[in-house]
Amino acid sequence: GAVVSQHPSRVICKSGTSVKIECRSLDFQATTMFWYRQFPKQSLMLMATSNEGSKATYEQGVEKDKFLINHASLTLSTLTVTSAHPEDSSFYICSAIIAGEQFFGPGTRLTVL
């Protein structure tokens, strides 16, 4: 069965609204979770590394004030896209390292109108 879940799987929102995406490791603790973004016909690009109990580490070019990451527990990390715009429309995928192996969530398709 799935080791990492994401919610929602698909979201459509209006420009200017905020969207929260949850990433959960099921039955396992994950001290580190990663957030990736994939635009159409492009590869997955790392946005940030989320560590439980500390601030996330963002990749160059990713605005930390726009993409808020909270890793409040060993099983949950959230990504909030604040004031979303059409250019933020993308496929957001989280992954968790569990027992040394990386597991991907099923992804969240965000469409900003």
Next chain:
Amino acid sequence: QKEVEQNSGPLSVPEGAIASLNCTYSDRGSQSFFWYRQYSGKSPELIMFIYSNGDKEDGRFTAQLNKASQYVSLLIRDSQPSDSATYLCAVRGSQGNLIFGKGTKLSVKP
């Protein structure tokens, strides 16, 4: 900065043939290499990983690593239409994250 390069394809092979997917990487110090398969609209799923020079076989899949040439490949024997997908090559980054190539789209024709 580590980079991973792949031919975007599409690579088209007939059913039953061998599909050969190639990948090069920039960081000579890279130690861990991964092949993922991604169907449209889905997240990647791990096919194989390889750490040592040479070949590693798992069923119809064989990963090949040549660290001197900074080259990783994936062979798929007896290709099936269900193998049609985008194949992503990845190397491990310094934080434990994965650095992906852009992927090669494979089409297996019945």
